[in-house]
Amino acid sequence: MQTDAIRAFVAICDLGSFQAAADTLHLSQPAISKRLATLEQRLGHALFDRVGRGVALTEAGRAYLPHARELLAVLADGQRALDNLGGKVAGPLRLALSHHVGLHRMPDILRAYIRHYPQVSPEVVFLDSEAACRRVANGELEIAVITLPTVADPQLVETHIWDDPMRVFAAHEHPLARSSPVGAAALAEHPAVLPPTESYTYGIVVAALARLGVTVTPRMTSHYLETLQMLAATGIGWTVLPASMHHEELVPVEVRGLALTRRLGVIRHPQRSLSNAAGALLTMLIDERDADRG
Template sequence: MQTEAIRAFVTVCDQGSFQAAANALHLSQPTISKRLASLETRLGHELFDRVGRGVALTEAGRAYLPHARELLAVVQDGRRALDNLHVETTGPLRLALSHHVGLHRMPEVLRAYVARHPNVTPEIVFLDSEAACRSVVNGDCELAVITLPTPPHPGLVEDCIWNDPMSVFVGQDHALANAGQVNVADLARYPAVLPPVESYTYDIVAAALAPYGLTLDPRMTSHYLETLRMLAGVGIGWTVLPTSMQHPELTRLELPGVHIERRLGAIRHPRRSLSNAARALLTMLDARRD
């Protein structure tokens, strides 16, 4: 079965329409339609319901999609295995980075990497850690360097590179900024601004504060820690940030007995071959392990 037709199917699913898929693959819309019709004929099932200009997966389409993704990943795996026969470290490196890791941990690593391996073409996408895990599972990215999930993702291999201690911060004009001795119960009287409840960092914060009876109910949420730092700094609520993000507009609260820490590192798929480019980056990351 031709991989071009399978790639067209997956791209339509990801892009949401035939035209968007055609644009993404640099093809005409009739070509996309022809490839999908050929695939449906081969499979003996319609994969999409055509509703006006939009498309929706049929039951058969939903059942086939994860297998289609896996087929494309296996094809890419074979190409990497052949590329690895060459001694040189060349070619593309599809890498996902979380925003915080990309801004605060990776610049020196990437600077050294591109200097050492000038024939590698990094293709970097910035994603939330949860989406980055999905991109590695689906085969869209070889590696991701992110906040590692707790507990570990059951379908991925992780390599912890950095421990990232976190602290509770408030703006300098917050009532708790000059309150002296502060405990977790005091936080409950004030609104919080935190990462989204579905994020790995939220889970880590919630697990650290739950033993003290604090149930989190954030006033506002954002995946971007720099945004949370700003919101806390102007007094909208207390927040939890990496301790390294201390800022003149913030006051760090000392909470007796509370220890909050994330693990940052690389994740990869255990059943897929890594390119020489990806292996070289992992080697450089391991050298920076805390």
């Protein structure tokens, strides 16, 4: 079927090589190559340039990729709609979690979910929130539970589940810890270790400091908040973490006028049918939120 060739094309794009795509699709490399050649022949365009051992999309490949993704997403959407007809909560659940949410917010929920719906087979991937949004928008994942974007993505629907207050932290011997409370300008006088500049969390921190007239440039960055916690504890720099991650090796630094909170929740595509499995998880998360607020 042509869809098999399209699936092979998208897998090569995502994984960067014919061999990795073959391994993922449980095919031989010659079989992957044959499927791609068939697709290129039907389209009348070469989709890849072979560069050494790697591959690079041609102009035609770049133009065709979003349409290939959309076709696969529509087919998956149709299959979910049919699977939902019986009302049974079963089958695969393609779910992305951000690292912090997965470690600190979801264990009890997933434990209860699996107990209630034993016929569901969760396929959980841990992704940065920004990457999770892209993959939900592309139709590769049904839902993701992440740090919500600071600016709503028009391609996605978001459901706010938790508020996540954040604080500045530093090692006990750090000058900021010894001087707390401090003015926001004091933060710029010392190195910082923060999430990457393209992350939603970094955007929240930078915007809050900008409102106080302060600009900071991080000495080091990491998507993993546990890594930032460790780096700050060594004294390399101050950091910003969820208040719930207060550790004995760190001191919360009171910064006058600075209020930091991020929103955690669920994103999904507004034009895709959620499987019964995904819908049940979303309902469980909303019930959890409402119980906490009630």
